[in-house]
Amino acid sequence: MESLRDKCAIVGIGFTRFSSNSGVSVMNLALEACKKAIEDAGLTNRDVDAVLTYNMSDSVPATEVATGLGLSELNYHLDQWAGGNASSGIVITAAMAVATGMCKYAVCFRAMNGRSGFRMGGGGRGITEARGEDQFLAPYGWTSWAHSFAMFFRRHMHKYGTKAEQLGHIAVACRKHACLNERAMQRKPLTLEEYMQEPMRVDPFRKYDICLETDGACAVVVTTAERARDLRHRPVYIMGAGYGGGPLPNSYGLCTSAWLNWPDHTESYAKYIAPQLWGMAGVSPEDIDVAEVYDCFTGEVLIQLEDLGFCKKGEGGAFVEGGRIELGGELPVNTHGGHLSEAYIHGLNHVVEAVSQLRGDAGPRQVKDAELALTTGFGYTVGSAMILRR
Protein backbone atom coordinates (compact mmCIF):
# COMPACT_ATOMS: atom_id res chain seq x y z
CA MET A 1 0.00 0.00 0.00
CA GLU A 2 1.31 3.41 -0.95
CA SER A 3 1.74 6.15 1.61
CA LEU A 4 -0.52 9.21 1.63
CA ARG A 5 2.60 11.37 1.72
CA ASP A 6 2.45 14.25 -0.79
CA LYS A 7 -0.44 12.63 -2.64
CA CYS A 8 -2.82 15.47 -1.88
CA ALA A 9 -2.82 19.19 -1.31
CA ILE A 10 -4.88 21.94 0.23
CA VAL A 11 -5.70 24.27 -2.63
CA GLY A 12 -8.29 26.64 -1.26
CA ILE A 13 -9.07 28.36 2.04
CA GLY A 14 -12.08 30.37 3.13
CA PHE A 15 -13.36 31.96 6.30
CA THR A 16 -16.10 34.25 7.48
CA ARG A 17 -15.84 37.18 9.85
CA PHE A 18 -15.18 35.98 13.39
CA SER A 19 -17.52 37.55 15.92
CA SER A 20 -19.47 36.97 19.08
CA ASN A 21 -22.77 37.47 17.31
CA SER A 22 -22.85 36.75 13.60
CA GLY A 23 -26.51 37.65 13.21
CA VAL A 24 -26.81 34.94 10.55
CA SER A 25 -27.58 31.24 10.54
CA VAL A 26 -24.95 28.51 10.83
CA MET A 27 -25.94 27.48 7.29
CA ASN A 28 -25.16 31.01 6.12
CA LEU A 29 -21.71 30.81 7.73
CA ALA A 30 -21.02 27.35 6.30
CA LEU A 31 -22.00 28.35 2.77
CA GLU A 32 -19.98 31.56 2.88
CA ALA A 33 -16.79 29.83 4.07
CA CYS A 34 -17.16 27.00 1.54
CA LYS A 35 -17.85 29.41 -1.32
CA LYS A 36 -14.77 31.46 -0.44
CA ALA A 37 -12.58 28.35 -0.23
CA ILE A 38 -13.87 27.05 -3.57
CA GLU A 39 -13.31 30.43 -5.24
CA ASP A 40 -9.90 30.79 -3.60
CA ALA A 41 -8.93 27.54 -5.30
CA GLY A 42 -10.14 28.86 -8.64
CA LEU A 43 -12.92 26.29 -8.75
CA THR A 44 -16.71 26.42 -8.98
CA ASN A 45 -19.61 24.41 -7.63
CA ARG A 46 -19.42 22.36 -10.83
CA ASP A 47 -15.99 21.05 -9.77
CA VAL A 48 -16.40 20.24 -6.08
CA ASP A 49 -17.94 16.82 -5.49
CA ALA A 50 -17.42 16.10 -1.80
CA VAL A 51 -18.31 17.83 1.47
CA LEU A 52 -16.94 16.86 4.87
CA THR A 53 -17.60 18.37 8.25
CA TYR A 54 -17.43 17.65 11.96
CA ASN A 55 -19.63 18.98 14.68
CA MET A 56 -20.95 18.38 18.15
CA SER A 57 -24.63 18.66 17.29
CA ASP A 58 -24.19 22.40 16.81
CA SER A 59 -23.91 22.70 13.04
CA VAL A 60 -25.41 21.88 9.67
CA PRO A 61 -25.16 18.58 7.76
CA ALA A 62 -22.74 18.09 4.88
CA THR A 63 -25.46 17.04 2.48
CA GLU A 64 -27.48 20.20 3.14
CA VAL A 65 -24.40 22.31 2.54
CA ALA A 66 -23.74 20.37 -0.68
CA THR A 67 -27.29 21.16 -1.75
CA GLY A 68 -26.96 24.79 -0.70
CA LEU A 69 -23.74 25.12 -2.69
CA GLY A 70 -25.48 23.64 -5.72
CA LEU A 71 -22.86 20.97 -6.33
CA SER A 72 -23.51 19.13 -9.56
CA GLU A 73 -22.24 15.87 -8.12
CA LEU A 74 -21.76 14.48 -4.64
CA ASN A 75 -19.35 11.58 -4.64
CA TYR A 76 -18.43 11.59 -0.98
CA HIS A 77 -19.64 13.23 2.19
CA LEU A 78 -19.07 12.92 5.91
CA ASP A 79 -20.74 14.27 9.02
CA GLN A 80 -18.36 13.35 11.78
CA TRP A 81 -19.51 13.76 15.37
CA ALA A 82 -16.29 15.14 16.77
CA GLY A 83 -14.71 18.07 18.46
CA GLY A 84 -11.39 19.73 17.84
CA ASN A 85 -9.69 16.36 17.61
CA ALA A 86 -11.00 16.18 14.04
CA SER A 87 -9.66 19.52 12.83
CA SER A 88 -6.68 18.01 11.07
CA GLY A 89 -8.44 14.66 10.85
CA ILE A 90 -11.21 15.91 8.59
CA VAL A 91 -8.60 17.16 6.10
CA ILE A 92 -6.80 13.82 6.31
CA THR A 93 -10.07 12.01 5.58
CA ALA A 94 -10.69 14.29 2.60
CA ALA A 95 -7.18 13.53 1.38
CA MET A 96 -7.83 9.79 1.64
CA ALA A 97 -11.07 10.22 -0.28
CA VAL A 98 -9.49 12.12 -3.17
CA ALA A 99 -6.33 9.97 -3.18
CA THR A 100 -8.40 6.82 -3.65
CA GLY A 101 -10.45 8.36 -6.42
CA MET A 102 -13.69 8.47 -4.47
CA CYS A 103 -14.01 12.12 -5.38
CA LYS A 104 -12.04 14.89 -7.07
CA TYR A 105 -12.31 18.08 -5.05
CA ALA A 106 -13.41 17.91 -1.43
CA VAL A 107 -14.41 20.88 0.70
CA CYS A 108 -14.09 20.51 4.48
CA PHE A 109 -15.82 23.01 6.72
CA ARG A 110 -16.54 23.80 10.35
CA ALA A 111 -19.31 26.30 11.03
CA MET A 112 -20.82 27.36 14.31
CA ASN A 113 -22.53 30.16 16.16
CA GLY A 114 -20.31 29.25 19.06
CA ARG A 115 -21.06 32.30 21.17
CA SER A 116 -24.53 33.48 20.22
CA GLY A 117 -25.84 29.93 19.74
CA PHE A 118 -24.62 26.67 21.22
CA ARG A 119 -21.71 27.42 23.56
CA MET A 120 -19.21 24.59 23.65
CA GLY A 121 -17.84 25.64 27.02
CA GLY A 122 -21.18 25.08 28.67
CA GLY A 123 -21.90 28.71 29.42
CA GLY A 124 -25.57 29.48 29.77
CA ARG A 125 -26.56 25.86 29.56
CA GLY A 126 -28.59 25.24 32.67
CA ILE A 127 -29.31 21.55 32.46
CA THR A 128 -31.25 20.12 35.37
CA GLU A 129 -31.10 16.47 34.40
CA ALA A 130 -27.65 14.92 34.09
CA ARG A 131 -27.80 11.92 31.80
CA GLY A 132 -25.22 9.53 30.44
CA GLU A 133 -21.71 10.16 31.65
CA ASP A 134 -22.71 13.67 32.65
CA GLN A 135 -24.54 12.18 35.63
CA PHE A 136 -21.19 11.74 37.37
CA LEU A 137 -19.92 15.26 36.69
CA ALA A 138 -22.63 17.89 36.38
CA PRO A 139 -24.23 17.32 39.81
CA TYR A 140 -20.91 18.52 41.30
CA GLY A 141 -20.69 21.60 39.10
CA TRP A 142 -18.19 19.94 36.74
CA THR A 143 -19.94 21.40 33.72
CA SER A 144 -17.32 22.60 31.27
CA TRP A 145 -14.38 21.41 29.18
CA ALA A 146 -12.32 23.99 31.04
CA HIS A 147 -13.11 22.13 34.24
CA SER A 148 -11.90 18.83 32.79
CA PHE A 149 -8.73 20.17 31.25
CA ALA A 150 -7.78 22.27 34.29
CA MET A 151 -8.25 19.16 36.41
CA PHE A 152 -6.00 17.13 34.13
CA PHE A 153 -3.34 19.82 33.73
CA ARG A 154 -2.78 20.03 37.46
CA ARG A 155 -1.12 16.63 37.12
CA HIS A 156 1.49 18.16 34.80
CA MET A 157 2.15 20.95 37.28
CA HIS A 158 2.49 18.39 40.05
CA LYS A 159 4.71 15.95 38.19
CA TYR A 160 6.99 18.41 36.40
CA GLY A 161 6.69 21.61 38.42
CA THR A 162 5.15 23.47 35.49
CA LYS A 163 4.26 27.00 36.55
CA ALA A 164 1.40 29.37 35.82
CA GLU A 165 3.87 31.89 34.38
CA GLN A 166 4.85 29.32 31.78
CA LEU A 167 1.25 28.95 30.67
CA GLY A 168 1.20 32.73 30.57
CA HIS A 169 3.94 32.74 27.93
CA ILE A 170 1.62 30.77 25.64
CA ALA A 171 -1.27 33.19 26.15
CA VAL A 172 1.03 36.18 25.59
CA ALA A 173 2.53 34.71 22.40
CA CYS A 174 -0.90 34.02 20.94
CA ARG A 175 -2.03 37.55 21.74
CA LYS A 176 1.09 39.08 20.22
CA HIS A 177 0.37 37.22 17.01
CA ALA A 178 -3.31 38.14 17.05
CA CYS A 179 -2.32 41.80 17.21
CA LEU A 180 -0.86 41.29 13.73
CA ASN A 181 -3.99 39.57 12.43
CA GLU A 182 -6.82 41.81 11.34
CA ARG A 183 -9.43 39.06 11.65
CA ALA A 184 -8.50 38.16 15.24
CA MET A 185 -11.20 38.77 17.84
CA GLN A 186 -8.77 39.78 20.60
CA ARG A 187 -6.16 42.34 19.56
CA LYS A 188 -5.47 44.18 22.80
CA PRO A 189 -1.85 43.58 23.80
CA LEU A 190 -1.39 41.31 26.80
CA THR A 191 1.60 41.23 29.14
CA LEU A 192 2.70 38.42 31.40
CA GLU A 193 1.97 40.67 34.38
CA GLU A 194 -1.60 41.18 33.19
CA TYR A 195 -1.96 37.46 32.66
CA MET A 196 -0.83 36.75 36.23
CA GLN A 197 -3.05 39.45 37.71
CA GLU A 198 -6.20 37.82 36.36
CA PRO A 199 -7.95 35.83 39.06
CA MET A 200 -8.45 32.11 38.61
CA ARG A 201 -11.48 31.06 36.58
CA VAL A 202 -11.02 27.41 37.35
CA ASP A 203 -7.87 26.91 39.36
CA PRO A 204 -5.28 26.21 37.94
CA PHE A 205 -6.56 28.07 34.82
CA ARG A 206 -6.96 31.84 34.61
CA LYS A 207 -9.02 33.79 32.11
CA TYR A 208 -6.33 33.88 29.44
CA ASP A 209 -5.71 30.14 29.64
CA ILE A 210 -9.17 29.55 28.20
CA CYS A 211 -10.10 29.87 24.54
CA LEU A 212 -12.58 32.29 23.02
CA GLU A 213 -16.12 31.52 21.90
CA THR A 214 -16.83 32.43 18.30
CA ASP A 215 -19.52 32.71 15.67
CA GLY A 216 -17.88 31.89 12.36
CA ALA A 217 -16.77 29.29 9.86
CA CYS A 218 -13.67 28.08 8.05
CA ALA A 219 -13.32 25.84 5.01
CA VAL A 220 -10.54 24.27 2.98
CA VAL A 221 -10.51 22.51 -0.41
CA VAL A 222 -8.46 19.33 -0.83
CA THR A 223 -7.55 17.58 -4.08
CA THR A 224 -4.82 15.38 -5.53
CA ALA A 225 -1.31 16.76 -6.02
CA GLU A 226 -1.74 16.28 -9.77
CA ARG A 227 -4.89 18.42 -10.00
CA ALA A 228 -3.46 20.91 -7.52
CA ARG A 229 -0.72 21.97 -9.91
CA ASP A 230 -3.21 23.57 -12.32
CA LEU A 231 -5.00 25.68 -9.74
CA ARG A 232 -4.70 29.27 -8.62
CA HIS A 233 -2.35 29.04 -5.66
CA ARG A 234 0.85 27.26 -4.87
CA PRO A 235 -0.35 23.90 -3.49
CA VAL A 236 0.18 23.08 0.16
CA TYR A 237 0.94 19.37 0.28
CA ILE A 238 -0.09 16.99 3.03
CA MET A 239 3.23 15.39 3.84
CA GLY A 240 2.43 13.61 7.07
CA ALA A 241 -0.76 12.69 8.85
CA GLY A 242 -1.90 11.04 12.04
CA TYR A 243 -5.29 10.59 13.64
CA GLY A 244 -5.73 8.37 16.63
CA GLY A 245 -5.23 7.96 20.30
CA GLY A 246 -3.64 6.13 23.11
CA PRO A 247 -3.44 2.63 24.52
CA LEU A 248 -6.14 2.53 27.15
CA PRO A 249 -9.04 2.52 27.25
CA ASN A 250 -9.66 1.33 23.76
CA SER A 251 -12.62 3.61 23.32
CA TYR A 252 -13.19 6.71 21.29
CA GLY A 253 -11.71 9.57 23.19
CA LEU A 254 -14.43 12.12 23.62
CA CYS A 255 -16.12 10.53 26.56
CA THR A 256 -15.77 10.70 30.28
CA SER A 257 -14.81 7.06 30.64
CA ALA A 258 -11.83 7.53 28.35
CA TRP A 259 -10.75 10.68 30.11
CA LEU A 260 -11.17 9.33 33.63
CA ASN A 261 -9.26 6.17 32.75
CA TRP A 262 -6.48 7.82 30.75
CA PRO A 263 -3.27 6.34 32.17
CA ASP A 264 -1.33 9.59 32.62
CA HIS A 265 -2.90 13.02 32.25
CA THR A 266 0.47 14.67 31.64
CA GLU A 267 0.36 12.99 28.21
CA SER A 268 -2.03 13.21 25.29
CA TYR A 269 -2.98 11.45 22.05
CA ALA A 270 -0.06 13.26 20.43
CA LYS A 271 2.48 10.94 22.01
CA TYR A 272 0.80 8.00 20.32
CA ILE A 273 0.35 9.43 16.83
CA ALA A 274 3.80 11.06 16.71
CA PRO A 275 5.63 8.02 15.25
CA GLN A 276 3.22 7.74 12.34
CA LEU A 277 3.09 11.49 11.75
CA TRP A 278 6.85 12.02 11.60
CA GLY A 279 7.42 8.65 9.98
CA MET A 280 5.13 9.38 7.06
CA ALA A 281 6.52 12.86 6.53
CA GLY A 282 10.15 11.79 6.92
CA VAL A 283 11.01 14.95 8.81
CA SER A 284 11.68 15.81 12.45
CA PRO A 285 10.39 18.43 14.86
CA GLU A 286 13.45 20.63 14.27
CA ASP A 287 12.48 20.89 10.59
CA ILE A 288 9.14 22.57 11.36
CA ASP A 289 9.04 26.31 10.61
CA VAL A 290 5.64 27.12 12.07
CA ALA A 291 3.28 25.17 14.35
CA GLU A 292 -0.45 25.79 14.59
CA VAL A 293 -1.18 23.82 17.75
CA TYR A 294 -4.71 23.23 19.00
CA ASP A 295 -5.14 25.56 21.96
CA CYS A 296 -8.49 25.06 23.62
CA PHE A 297 -6.42 25.88 26.71
CA THR A 298 -2.82 26.96 27.18
CA GLY A 299 -1.78 23.78 28.96
CA GLU A 300 -2.77 21.62 26.03
CA VAL A 301 -0.28 23.44 23.77
CA LEU A 302 2.51 22.61 26.16
CA ILE A 303 1.53 18.94 26.41
CA GLN A 304 1.35 18.53 22.63
CA LEU A 305 4.71 20.22 22.05
CA GLU A 306 6.24 17.71 24.45
CA ASP A 307 4.40 14.72 23.08
CA LEU A 308 5.33 15.53 19.50
CA GLY A 309 8.98 15.76 20.46
CA PHE A 310 9.71 19.48 20.23
CA CYS A 311 11.21 19.13 23.70
CA LYS A 312 11.62 16.40 26.29
CA LYS A 313 8.63 15.30 28.34
CA GLY A 314 8.17 17.64 31.26
CA GLU A 315 10.26 20.41 29.74
CA GLY A 316 7.42 22.12 27.91
CA GLY A 317 7.24 24.85 30.53
CA ALA A 318 10.82 25.92 29.90
CA PHE A 319 10.41 25.44 26.15
CA VAL A 320 7.66 28.05 25.80
CA GLU A 321 9.63 30.68 27.73
CA GLY A 322 11.92 33.35 26.36
CA GLY A 323 10.01 34.07 23.17
CA ARG A 324 10.84 30.71 21.65
CA ILE A 325 7.25 30.22 20.43
CA GLU A 326 6.77 33.82 19.26
CA LEU A 327 7.28 35.14 15.74
CA GLY A 328 11.02 35.45 15.29
CA GLY A 329 11.58 32.64 17.80
CA GLU A 330 12.79 29.11 17.19
CA LEU A 331 9.28 27.72 16.69
CA PRO A 332 6.52 30.28 16.11
CA VAL A 333 3.30 28.78 17.49
CA ASN A 334 -0.22 29.88 16.56
CA THR A 335 0.79 32.74 14.31
CA HIS A 336 -2.87 33.74 13.85
CA GLY A 337 -3.45 33.98 17.59
CA GLY A 338 -4.99 30.55 17.94
CA HIS A 339 -8.17 29.79 19.78
CA LEU A 340 -6.92 31.90 22.63
CA SER A 341 -6.88 35.14 20.65
CA GLU A 342 -7.95 34.76 17.01
CA ALA A 343 -11.14 32.72 17.14
CA TYR A 344 -12.50 29.35 18.15
CA ILE A 345 -13.40 27.57 14.93
CA HIS A 346 -12.62 24.20 16.45
CA GLY A 347 -9.14 24.01 14.96
CA LEU A 348 -9.96 24.49 11.29
CA ASN A 349 -8.74 28.09 11.59
CA HIS A 350 -5.35 26.58 12.47
CA VAL A 351 -5.31 24.70 9.17
CA VAL A 352 -6.31 27.87 7.30
CA GLU A 353 -3.44 29.76 8.96
CA ALA A 354 -0.89 27.06 8.15
CA VAL A 355 -1.88 27.25 4.49
CA SER A 356 -1.56 31.06 4.51
CA GLN A 357 1.90 30.76 6.04
CA LEU A 358 3.10 28.19 3.51
CA ARG A 359 1.76 30.27 0.63
CA GLY A 360 3.67 33.25 2.01
CA ASP A 361 0.41 35.20 2.32
CA ALA A 362 0.39 35.85 6.05
CA GLY A 363 1.31 39.52 5.81
CA PRO A 364 2.78 41.11 8.95
CA ARG A 365 2.75 37.79 10.79
CA GLN A 366 4.49 35.83 8.02
CA VAL A 367 7.18 33.40 9.15
CA LYS A 368 10.02 34.07 6.72
CA ASP A 369 10.51 31.33 4.13
CA ALA A 370 8.15 28.94 5.93
CA GLU A 371 8.36 25.59 4.19
CA LEU A 372 6.98 23.12 6.72
CA ALA A 373 4.05 23.60 9.05
CA LEU A 374 2.44 21.48 11.75
CA THR A 375 -1.28 21.53 12.50
CA THR A 376 -2.91 19.66 15.36
CA GLY A 377 -6.37 18.87 16.65
CA PHE A 378 -6.61 18.02 20.32
CA GLY A 379 -9.08 15.79 22.13
CA TYR A 380 -6.83 14.66 24.98
CA THR A 381 -7.13 10.92 24.43
CA VAL A 382 -7.67 11.21 20.70
CA GLY A 383 -6.53 13.75 18.17
CA SER A 384 -5.05 14.49 14.78
CA ALA A 385 -2.09 16.24 13.25
CA MET A 386 -0.63 17.03 9.85
CA ILE A 387 2.72 18.05 8.48
CA LEU A 388 2.10 20.41 5.59
CA ARG A 389 4.72 21.58 3.10
CA ARG A 390 4.75 24.16 0.37
Next chain:
Amino acid sequence: MCKPRKPLPVPDLDTQEYWEGCKRHELLLQRCKQCGRYRFPPSPMCHRCMSMSYEWTKVSGRGKLYSWIVVEYPTHDAFRGDAPYAVAMVEPVEEPGVRLPGGLVDYQGVELRIDMPVEVVFDDVSEGITLPRWRPVGCRGEE
Protein backbone atom coordinates in the same frame (compact mmCIF):
# COMPACT_ATOMS: atom_id res chain seq x y z
CA MET B 1 -38.00 33.27 35.99
CA CYS B 2 -37.57 30.43 38.41
CA LYS B 3 -34.27 29.92 40.14
CA PRO B 4 -31.93 27.59 38.24
CA ARG B 5 -31.78 24.13 39.78
CA LYS B 6 -28.64 22.08 40.12
CA PRO B 7 -28.52 19.11 37.79
CA LEU B 8 -29.38 15.77 39.34
CA PRO B 9 -28.21 12.44 37.98
CA VAL B 10 -30.73 10.47 35.97
CA PRO B 11 -29.86 6.83 36.70
CA ASP B 12 -30.04 4.51 33.72
CA LEU B 13 -29.85 0.75 33.15
CA ASP B 14 -26.05 0.77 33.49
CA THR B 15 -25.84 3.08 36.50
CA GLN B 16 -28.89 2.48 38.67
CA GLU B 17 -27.14 0.04 41.02
CA TYR B 18 -24.44 2.62 41.69
CA TRP B 19 -27.02 5.21 42.67
CA GLU B 20 -29.05 2.68 44.68
CA GLY B 21 -25.88 1.99 46.67
CA CYS B 22 -25.33 5.68 47.29
CA LYS B 23 -28.86 5.94 48.63
CA ARG B 24 -27.89 3.31 51.22
CA HIS B 25 -24.65 5.24 51.86
CA GLU B 26 -22.59 2.50 50.28
CA LEU B 27 -20.06 3.09 47.54
CA LEU B 28 -20.42 0.31 44.99
CA LEU B 29 -18.13 -0.27 42.04
CA GLN B 30 -18.43 -2.80 39.28
CA ARG B 31 -15.86 -5.56 39.61
CA CYS B 32 -15.07 -7.80 36.68
CA LYS B 33 -15.74 -11.47 37.46
CA GLN B 34 -13.10 -12.59 34.98
CA CYS B 35 -10.08 -10.39 35.73
CA GLY B 36 -11.12 -9.04 39.11
CA ARG B 37 -10.50 -5.41 38.21
CA TYR B 38 -12.75 -2.58 39.35
CA ARG B 39 -13.98 -0.05 36.82
CA PHE B 40 -15.71 3.30 36.58
CA PRO B 41 -17.85 4.79 35.09
CA PRO B 42 -20.25 1.86 34.97
CA SER B 43 -20.11 -0.12 31.74
CA PRO B 44 -21.58 -3.41 30.56
CA MET B 45 -18.09 -4.60 29.56
CA CYS B 46 -14.68 -4.72 31.19
CA HIS B 47 -12.50 -2.56 28.98
CA ARG B 48 -9.47 -4.63 29.97
CA CYS B 49 -10.62 -8.19 29.27
CA MET B 50 -13.95 -7.63 27.46
CA SER B 51 -15.82 -9.80 29.94
CA MET B 52 -19.47 -8.85 30.36
CA SER B 53 -19.73 -10.60 33.69
CA TYR B 54 -19.37 -8.40 36.78
CA GLU B 55 -20.62 -7.83 40.27
CA TRP B 56 -21.38 -4.65 42.13
CA THR B 57 -18.97 -4.62 45.03
CA LYS B 58 -18.93 -2.40 48.07
CA VAL B 59 -15.61 -0.61 48.46
CA SER B 60 -14.11 1.10 51.47
CA GLY B 61 -14.80 4.66 50.40
CA ARG B 62 -11.18 5.60 51.00
CA GLY B 63 -8.97 6.95 48.32
CA LYS B 64 -6.27 9.35 47.21
CA LEU B 65 -6.72 12.77 45.65
CA TYR B 66 -5.67 12.36 42.00
CA SER B 67 -6.40 15.95 41.03
CA TRP B 68 -8.80 18.77 41.74
CA ILE B 69 -10.06 22.09 40.48
CA VAL B 70 -11.44 25.10 42.29
CA VAL B 71 -14.21 26.66 40.25
CA GLU B 72 -14.34 30.41 40.75
CA TYR B 73 -16.49 31.14 37.73
CA PRO B 74 -19.25 28.57 37.28
CA THR B 75 -20.66 27.98 33.82
CA HIS B 76 -23.93 26.63 35.23
CA ASP B 77 -26.03 29.31 36.89
CA ALA B 78 -27.21 27.08 39.71
CA PHE B 79 -23.65 26.91 41.07
CA ARG B 80 -23.07 30.68 41.15
CA GLY B 81 -23.83 30.88 44.85
CA ASP B 82 -21.39 28.06 45.64
CA ALA B 83 -18.26 29.51 44.06
CA PRO B 84 -15.53 28.94 44.84
CA TYR B 85 -16.16 25.21 45.03
CA ALA B 86 -13.83 22.29 44.52
CA VAL B 87 -14.30 19.17 42.44
CA ALA B 88 -11.91 16.24 42.53
CA MET B 89 -10.87 13.03 40.87
CA VAL B 90 -10.19 10.36 43.47
CA GLU B 91 -8.39 7.04 43.09
CA PRO B 92 -10.00 4.41 45.35
CA VAL B 93 -7.52 2.43 47.47
CA GLU B 94 -8.91 -0.78 46.00
CA GLU B 95 -7.85 0.10 42.44
CA PRO B 96 -5.50 2.97 41.64
CA GLY B 97 -6.04 3.95 38.01
CA VAL B 98 -9.79 4.07 38.52
CA ARG B 99 -10.78 7.70 39.03
CA LEU B 100 -14.00 8.76 40.70
CA PRO B 101 -15.24 12.31 40.15
CA GLY B 102 -16.90 14.11 43.00
CA GLY B 103 -17.23 17.36 44.88
CA LEU B 104 -14.82 18.06 47.74
CA VAL B 105 -16.25 18.99 51.13
CA ASP B 106 -14.70 20.24 54.38
CA TYR B 107 -11.56 21.26 52.53
CA GLN B 108 -11.57 24.94 53.52
CA GLY B 109 -8.39 25.74 55.38
CA VAL B 110 -6.83 22.47 54.24
CA GLU B 111 -3.82 22.60 51.96
CA LEU B 112 -4.91 20.30 49.18
CA ARG B 113 -2.19 18.18 47.66
CA ILE B 114 -2.09 15.39 45.16
CA ASP B 115 -2.23 11.90 46.70
CA MET B 116 -3.59 13.13 50.02
CA PRO B 117 -6.04 10.68 51.62
CA VAL B 118 -9.74 11.36 51.24
CA GLU B 119 -12.87 9.53 52.28
CA VAL B 120 -16.36 9.39 50.90
CA VAL B 121 -19.28 11.16 52.56
CA PHE B 122 -22.85 10.82 51.37
CA ASP B 123 -25.08 13.79 50.76
CA ASP B 124 -28.82 13.11 50.44
CA VAL B 125 -29.57 15.92 48.02
CA SER B 126 -33.13 14.88 47.16
CA GLU B 127 -35.59 12.18 48.04
CA GLY B 128 -34.30 9.86 45.35
CA ILE B 129 -30.69 10.93 44.96
CA THR B 130 -27.65 10.72 47.22
CA LEU B 131 -24.37 12.11 45.94
CA PRO B 132 -21.04 10.77 47.13
CA ARG B 133 -18.57 13.53 47.92
CA TRP B 134 -15.00 13.47 49.19
CA ARG B 135 -13.47 14.84 52.37
CA PRO B 136 -9.78 15.18 53.18
CA VAL B 137 -8.80 12.79 55.97
CA GLY B 138 -6.67 13.53 58.98
CA CYS B 139 -6.17 17.21 58.41
CA ARG B 140 -8.02 18.49 61.45
CA GLY B 141 -7.08 15.97 64.04
CA GLU B 142 -10.15 13.82 63.38
CA GLU B 143 -8.02 10.73 63.25
